Each structure stands twice: as structure tokens, then as C-alpha cells.
Amino acid sequence: YLITRNAADAEDAVQDGLVKAWRAFGRFRPGAPMRPWLLRIVANEARNKRRSAGRREALALRASPGEAAPSPEEAAVDADERARLLAALDDLPDAQRLVLACRHLLSLSEEETAAALGVRVGTVKSRSARALEKLREGYGSRA
Numbered sequence: 001y002l003i004t005r006n007a008a009d010a011e012d013a014v015q016d017g018l019v020k021a022w023r024a025f026g027r028f029r030p031g032a033p034m035r036p037w038l039l040r041i042v043a044n045e046a047r048n049k050r051r052s053a054g055r056r057e058a059l060a061l062r063a064s065p066g067e068a069a070p071s072p073e074e075a076a077v078d079a080d081e082r083a084r085l086l087a088a089l090d091d092l093p094d095a096q097r098l099v100l101a102c103r104h105l106l107s108l109s110e111e112e113t114a115a116a117l118g119v120r121v122g123t124v125k126s127r128s129a130r131a132l133e134k135l136r137e138g139y140g141s142r143a
Contacts, residue, residue, distance in 0.1 A: 002101040003046035013049045017042030036108070036115030043098075043116060088138035096131035099124055 001010040021041045028037060089097055095117075102113040103124070110128075114121045 002098065002105070003043060004050045006049075009049040010046060013046035014042055017045040020045065033112065033115065036112045039102075039106075039108075039112075039116035040118060085139060088135050091138045092131050092134055096127050096134065099127040100131050100135070103128055 001007060004010045004013055017038070021038050024041070028034070089100070092100070098117060099113060102108045102116055103110070108116060110121050110124045113124045117124070119127075
């Protein structure tokens, strides 16, 4: 979803990615971590979906199921904060936004993020640092 910006396209990308991973499983290197390999395939499918659809919709965060319903006031404040944060995230270049998504939303390590995005660990570190700085500036300026 972070790449396609559309839930239906994200679901299609996951399905297509899993089918491609299954077909390519014979080329998987024994002993290599599977999660980054699979995420890279799915991320490539998602990029293909996004490119072909030409979509750029706003990112929507979902509340975790099972949580107590917030009060109307809390919901309004949360929605405003979420919108501000999403706007700041949208201002980031794709590469920086993806690094933050992998590191902080998917909780991948730097090594897993590097493998999933097909970049070096140093690139993950520098993109993450730049993205967090831009996010601080952009999110703080909207206060």
C-alpha cells in the first residue's frame, strides 16, 4: 500500500508477487533471508502497478482492530495529526518514504531494508537520516 497508494492495487501486487516468488523459488539462495527477498519481489510488483495505474493517492493509516473507540474529540485530534503526518510523508521523495516505511512501519532491520529495496546498507542509513530530518522540518512547520 505504501507504494501503490491504493488498497486494491496493493492486494493485487501481493498476489502477483507471491505467485512470482513461488515460480522463482528454485532461484532462491539457500541460507539467504527470505523476508527481504519476498518483500523485494512484492515491492517491484507494487511499483509496476503504480506505474501502470499512474495513481498517487494519499496514504491512509488504519487504526488497529480491537482498540477501544476513541471519543469524538480524540478522533478529531487524531485525524488531524494523522493528516499532518501523512502530508509531511507525502512531501518526501519516494526513495526516502520507502526507507522509512520499511524501517519504521514494517520494522525491518537496516540489512533487511537494504535487501528489500535493492540498495546498500549505507544508502538505507543516509536516506533514513535525510528523510527523518525532512520529516521533522515538514511536520514541524505545519504545526
